[in-house]
Amino acid sequence: MNILSWYFNKSFMFKMTAGFVIGIVLGFLLGEDSSFLAPLGKLFLNLLKMIVIPLVVLSLMVAVNHSSPKELGRIGAKIFPLYLLTTAVAIFVGIAVAYVTNPGAGLTLPADAVVKPPDNPNFIDTIINMVPSNIYMAFSEGDILAVVFVAIVLGLAILFMRHSDDPKQREMGDLVFRITEAGNEVISKILSGILQYAPIGIIGITANTIGSQGMDTVVALGMFILTAYIGVASMVLLVYPLILKVFGVNVFDFYSRIKDAVFTSFATSSSLSTLPITLKAAEKAGIGERVAKLTLPIGATVNMDGTALRFGMAVIFAAEIMGMSISFGDLVTIVVIGTMAAIGTAGVPGAGLIGMSIVFTQAGLPLEIVALTAGINALVDMVFTCGNVTGDLVAAKIVDQSERKAALKAGIYYDHGYD
Numbered sequence: 436m437n438i439l440s441w442y443f444n445k446s447f448m449f450k451m452t453a454g455f456v457i458g459i460v461l462g463f464l465l466g467e468d469s470s471f472l473a474p475l476g477k478l479f480l481n482l483l484k485m486i487v488i489p490l491v492v493l494s495l496m497v498a499v500n501h502s503s504p505k506e507l508g509r510i511g512a513k514i515f516p517l518y519l520l521t522t523a524v525a526i527f528v529g530i531a532v533a534y535v536t537n538p539g540a541g542l543t544l545p546a547d548a549v550v551k552p553p554d555n556p557n558f559i560d561t562i563i564n565m566v567p568s569n570i571y572m573a574f575s576e577g578d579i580l581a582v583v584f585v586a587i588v589l590g591l592a593i594l595f596m597r598h599s600d601d602p603k604q605r606e607m608g609d610l611v612f613r614i615t616e617a618g619n620e621v622i623s624k625i626l627s628g629i630l631q632y633a634p635i636g637i638i639g640i641t642a643n644t645i646g647s648q649g650m651d652t653v654v655a656l657g658m659f660i661l662t663a664y665i666g667v668a669s670m671v672l673l674v675y676p677l678i679l680k681v682f683g684v685n686v687f688d689f690y691s692r693i694k695d696a697v698f699t700s701f702a703t704s705s706s707l708s709t710l711p712i713t714l715k716a717a718e719k720a721g722i723g724e725r726v727a728k729l730t731l732p733i734g735a736t737v738n739m740d741g742t743a744l745r746f747g748m749a750v751i752f753a754a755e756i757m758g759m760s761i762s763f764g765d766l767v768t769i770v771v772i773g774t775m776a777a778i779g780t781a782g783v784p785g786a787g788l789i790g791m792s793i794v795f796t797q798a799g800l801p802l803e804i805v806a807l808t809a810g811i812n813a814l815v816d817m818v819f820t821c822g823n824v825t826g827d828l829v830a831a832k833i834v835d836q837s838e839r840k841a842a843l844k845a846g847i848y849y850d851h852g853y854d
């Protein structure tokens with residue numbers, strides 16, 4: 436009993452760090468045998484996935500009702516250019532860091548791996564498919580963009596009903612709104628419970644990831660791994676702080692408030708599974724409810740700075756292995772292709788490898804090099820996902836700052852939306 440209350444009273448971050456360290460130690464000690472711990476991690480990811488759809492739907496419906504269609508449009512018009520810009524910058528940083536570290540030096544193209552090019556995602560299809568022909572299918576397949584669309588439509592319908600001239604509509608709108616709010620509370624309660632289990636799940640994920648790495652591959656691709664970490668560190672410690680500073684944000688304070696989400700993204704390698712914790716972190720970091728709940732679910736699927744950085748560095752990596760030189764024109768093309776591919780990459784573990792195949796196919800680079808990095812993907816996926824989630828929170832914070840400033844200028848009180 437004592438040990439349980441000790442456990443419940445410890446901070447989330449302490450327990451997560453402890454889980455991570457225990458996972459690393461077990462992974463090293465047990466090697467491949469650590470796979471028996473994998474179910475502990477799978478259970479944690481399943482729990483997160485279980486609540487992510489209801490959480491997005493209910494919290495977005497509530498947020499829309501605390502907002503107005505005009506405000507939603509304005510937030511959208513601010514966040515998308517920011518996503519594009521930071522993604523392109525991340526590819527550029529990936530290219531620049533790889534030029535310094537030379538991750539491909541001394542490596543040769545593996546001759547044996549035969550790799551099939553993936554289907555190219557069609558941009559128009561992605562947009563059209565945001566409007567699902569079947570709501571239940573969108574929910575059951577976890578198609579987050581379609582889910583966001585449905586949630587906004589439902590939220591707006593309720594909002595209009597609540598402000599209708601017809602008292603009957605108002606009454607029903609209010610009723611559905613209250614039920615939605617209550618449902619949202621229920622999901623938050625479940626999330627608190629899941630977070631108590633999180634550190635144990637992290638032990639399972641980390642032990643299995645570390646234990647299943649072939650040490651020879653890790654050593655051979657050491658520079659590739661190092662470049663990934665330096666690249667994301669450059670984004671998190673240089674690029675984002677610079678942007679945040681311009682918008683008057685206290686960088687240190689901001690990072691210390693979002694650390695739970697950053698850490699969870701690192702440990703789970705999934706922006707989507709981290710989303711419940713990202714939303715909680717946004718509240719802690721003072722990002723207004725409407726901005727957070729509208730932008731973060733979309734960001735978890737389309738804004739992938741870490742993944743984009745991977746594409747930039749991977750192209751240089753490949754060019755080094757092939758002994759090719761890359762012109763400035765090629766670099767611009769890579770930034771454009773990479774940005775599109777990053778938008779199309781899902782926020783789940785391993786998705787960046789598929790995106791990398793798409794970039795390589797379009798850039799005419801051999802897919803065998805993608806296969807070459809697959810062996811250590813788990814190690815770099817962690818840090819790229821960390822870049823993805825940090826980028827989502829940074830973009831949300833900037834939009835929130837700009838909304839606050841606009842309200843101040845107009846002499847309107849900025850209601851952050853939380854109780």
Ligand code: ASP
Pocket residue numbers: 704705706707739741742780781782783784785786787788816819820823
């Ligand atoms: N794992 C990443 C994420 O969930 C996507 C990727 O593989 O790059 O954000």
